[in-house]
Amino acid sequence: MTRIPTNFGFTEEHEMLRQEARRLFAERCPISEVRRLADDALGFDPGLWKELGSLGWAGLATGEQYGGAGLGFLPLALLLEEMGRRLVPSPYLASLLASFAIDAGGSSTQRARWLPEIASGTRIGTLALYEPAGGFEAENVRATAEPAEGGFVLRGQKRFVLAGASADCLVVPCREPSGEVSLFVVDLPARGVTVQGEIGVDPTRRTARVALDGVHVACEARLDGSGAAALERTHARGFVALAAEMVGAADAALVMTRDYAIARKQFGRQIGFFQAVKHPIVDVMIGVELARNHVLGAAAAFDHTPHAAEIPARMAKALASDVFATAVRKGVQLHGGYGFTIDCDMHLYFKRALWSRATLGDGPHHRRRLAAALLDRDAAVAV
């Protein structure tokens, strides 16, 4: 019987990190900075990115033998929550997904080759999740890898690649002639790889279409482990990383709405007095706290019971998706006409929520798999 520790494994060190992260992002990424970067060509502040690297935060959960801090998933979740709170535009999540994939699928040689530079922030990694035909699970992979002299030739289309235009290294799932999916690491730029930035709803997230048009890679670029298994492990970590960020962002949207309900007066009183305003705000708070429970629970599961983390991870992403969506829907609505304008900061959170919910599976997606785990005896995930 395996269980997470009753205190989630939380330590004083984690508390210090959380406070430091909150302070740093408040100082370096106020909403005016988010707005500036929303119109910036690159879309993030290279200075802040460098600083995250030098603080050791780009490799917070990466093992120490691969240049990371080896602190585990719980502090990573706390850090991501603080980044989400400020909508920090950053290739952080993209690079994190790449490091999860290399860690999950790579041999020790492969990990030693790519992880240290990602962990130090020297190189930005990303993971190509989606294809034009939709879906991000291993069964949806249609891009191909044909054996060729000295390696493989990759062909296919990838979409919604996070930080695609900034990435130095791309982890890309492709299907081999055997039908098996493998993960390939492509150092960028590379001949045959075309990266075209997408025009996204969320200006704080930059994504790209990536075309693989006969890309030659060496044998060592194929991660050793089973691609499907590595993807599964990577996804589960991705669900929680993104959910952590979403909880932070949803909390910020909640606080903004709460503050407005206290400041704004109509009918001679603060609108937060009226229960039609007060109660939805409370419901959002409850949702945020419950989603936070799941993020902490799933993070602790990765740290202590990693073989039993998939269900908690899916629960975290499912609930965070719905809660963040509700937080911004109520957020815009309760700000009234002002909330509907570009002057009100809520739209930035609203757009982030649209992106975050759709990425790595929404509520219905994860609940479908959770239901299978709960209701079907032959489900892949044991309950």
Next chain:
Amino acid sequence: MSESERVSGEGAEPKEIAEFRLEVRAWMEANRPPDPGFKLPQSFLEVESERQLDFLRAWQRKVYDAGYLGLDWPAEVGGRGDPAKRQRIVGQELARARAPFLVNAIGLQWAGPTILVYGTDAQKKRMLRPILSAEEIWCQGFSEPGAGSDLASATTRAEKQEDGSYRVTGHKVWTTLAHAAKWMILLARTDPSAGKYEGLSFFLFPMDVPGVTVQPLVKMTGEGGFNQVIFDNAPMPADALLGREGQGWDVALTTLLFERGAAEGSGGGQATASGESVRALVSVAQRARRETGFAADDPVFRDRIAQLWIEEEALRLSALRARVPELNADRPQALRLMNKLVYSEYNQRLSELACEMLGPDATLWLGDPCAVDRAEWPRAYMNSFGMTIGGGTSEILRNVIGERVLGLPKTR
């Protein structure tokens, strides 16, 4: 996630706690009483008959005699003085074993902890032990016909006599277990000239005095269990006062914190979110016939079951996280104050979903030989409103959370 992990309600525990859990689990397994052959109430809110009461009293007595109640209470008042907060483990194991509930819930969970905070030594010595053993059942006299959600507008009067004793006149409603109770925690007005809140006092009222009339009320399920209580110049001794005169509202707020599961200190009771409810729902889904196949195969129902599973797990995690202050730093009170609201609404949606999945099978009532699970689900759905209304309605609790946790403007 293993089955055992999902239902245990706990994370990894220190060795002695884990051992204690196993000990309690084994005891429950060996001592859980067999089906008595008559209808048992679903909770302490629906106890009607003498034989139900006797059965449930005997069960609580047995748990107490085994040493599993009042663990956190001081030894000199009948408890075990155990600093390790093991009582919640007993509660979780009671739920896990699907054992009968503890009938003196108002005494164990609301009155007892309040007496521990405000009582004199004499009051603690007199009142607490018989709460644990279920020898003396407790009820609560808070709500009145004209004072429900606006509880502080209560008008029941406790008039001080020359000898220091009181005379009580007034009308209390929704008084669960009044028909069985030896004692009532009573909120009454001692000073009508003082302000709404300042004029109230809190008493431990003996139900067996003249001038007290208990009239049963019937719930929508047809079940009894709660009452109205009419006081006509009923005598009450001076030492019935808990706390100071005029302190009644503060004391009552403390009771409400315990009642809503927002404070620790219960003498014993079932855990709320234990993993048992979703397991029962799955069983219904696998038996509920729909147009094609079972509800367990229907994508719409599967989605809703998964949603409830997510919520149940979130509640289980709340219980863990609530005990780590640093993980609640931004809103220290949130998890505790929202617990009753979230649980009661979750529970209501769960029992409603069971009814919906069962379709026409859920329209059969108690007594019909074909009623699924002895009509447990329509009954549970109806009874679930006891939890979303009693102890502060969901609407009032949203006010409380909005005002105390989020700092939104006060309703009053």
